[in-house]
Amino acid sequence: MEYISFYNGNEMPIVGLGTFRVENNDECKASVKHAIESGFTHIDTAMIYENEDKVGEGIAEGLAATGLKRSDLFITSKLWLADYGRENVAEAYETSLKKLGLDYLDLYLMHWPGTDEAVMIDTWQGMEDLYKENKVKNIGVSNFNVEHLEALLAQVSIKPVINQVEFHPYLLQASLNRYLDVQNIHMESWSPLMNAQILEDETVKAIAKEVGKSPAQVIIRWNIEHGVVVIPKSVTPSRIEENLEVFDFSLTAEQIERLDKLNENSRIGPDPVEYSGH
Numbered sequence: 001m002e003y004i005s006f007y008n009g010n011e012m013p014i015v016g017l018g019t020f021r022v023e024n025n026d027e028c029k030a031s032v033k034h035a036i037e038s039g040f041t042h043i044d045t046a047m048i049y050e051n052e053d054k055v056g057e058g059i060a061e062g063l064a065a066t067g068l069k070r071s072d073l074f075i076t077s078k079l080w081l082a083d084y085g086r087e088n089v090a091e092a093y094e095t096s097l098k099k100l101g102l103d104y105l106d107l108y109l110m111h112w113p114g115t116d117e118a119v120m121i122d123t124w125q126g127m128e129d130l131y132k133e134n135k136v137k138n139i140g141v142s143n144f145n146v147e148h149l150e151a152l153l154a155q156v157s158i159k160p161v162i163n164q165v166e167f168h169p170y171l172l173q174a175s176l177n178r179y180l181d182v183q184n185i186h187m188e189s190w191s192p193l194m195n196a197q198i199l200e201d202e203t204v205k206a207i208a209k210e211v212g213k214s215p216a217q218v219i220i221r222w223n224i225e226h227g228v229v230v231i232p233k234s235v236t237p238s239r240i241e242e243n244l245e246v247f248d249f250s251l252t253a254e255q256i257e258r259l260d261k262l263n264e265n266s267r268i269g270p271d272p273v274e275y276s277g278h
């Protein structure tokens with residue numbers, strides 16, 4: 001596993017397991033457990049996925065099966081828009097912890113910026129409260145664009161460590177990436193495989209052939225080459241294992257450029273400027 005380092009000195013595994021659209025059932029528990037047994041130490045969930053209970057059970061079973069300690073893992077969850085407002089953050093955090101069966105998170109994210117800047121700033125102050133009280137190891141944001149970040153950084157005292165956004169070869173996010181670099185905030189990609197759509201792309205398939213890896217592994221490696229934290233979701237044991245076998249090869253500058261050139265600024269998820277959670 002490789003790690004990225006935040007400006008506060010903490011580290012985060014560059015590959016993790018996504019859990020969006022994984023129902024709160026035994027398959028969810030089994031996939032998280034299998035991921036930990038396969039070497040994943042980083043799991044991404046969110047209150048709104050409604051699966052924190054089974055993700056938590058999978059974490060507990062994964063720890064028991066491997067002998068790893070809680071501190072060997074990096075667990076992320078996210079604050080949903082309905083819980084925004086400084087005074088609501090601590091309770092929402094405690095609810096997520098209780099469901100997950102954990103006593104702290106490694107990373108807590110504001111899931112979306114929302115459409116009201118004052119609420120966004122006020123909510124971030126609630127995130128800062130958690131951080132200052134040492135209840136959470138790191139705080140960050142998700143789906144923030146440059147304008148959201150500029151407004152945030154102008155008005156708050158603690159910077160987010162990371163911004164989790166939609167990122168794949170069809171949505172390169174070049175200007176956001178440059179801005180984050182300057183601010184020393186990391187980028188994390190969601191839907192890195194475009195929900196498996198990008199795996200059918202001819203360029204991706206051709207590069208997979210060239211390097212003797214699967215299209216999914218090429219895309220995950222492309223994220224790593226860009227220094228972007230990547231959280232492919234899978235509930236399929238063989239794919240979970242496959243998605244971690246990305247540290248024994250690299251892409252050439254030419255292959256990275258061919259993938260970058262697929263950019264067409266197209267999203268599969270909502271545009272953060274408009275999204276209010278409905």
Ligand SMILES: NC(=O)c1ccc[n+]([C@@H]2O[C@H](COP(=O)([O-])OP(=O)(O)OC[C@H]3O[C@@H](n4cnc5c(N)ncnc54)[C@H](OP(=O)(O)O)[C@@H]3O)[C@@H](O)[C@H]2O)c1
Binds near residue numbers: 045189192235243
């Ligand atoms: N912050 C946000 O607003 C936000 C939004 C969306 C997602 N996320 C996070 O990002 C994570 C990843 O995004 P995502 O779940 O939307 O989609 P994704 O990771 O881009 O794609 C998941 C799909 O790809 C398939 N897949 C995974 N590995 C594969 C492989 N090696 N070969 C072939 N197919 C493979 C999965 O199938 P199987 O599961 O059937 O194997 C699933 O259908 C989420 O789970 C969530 O944690 C965050």
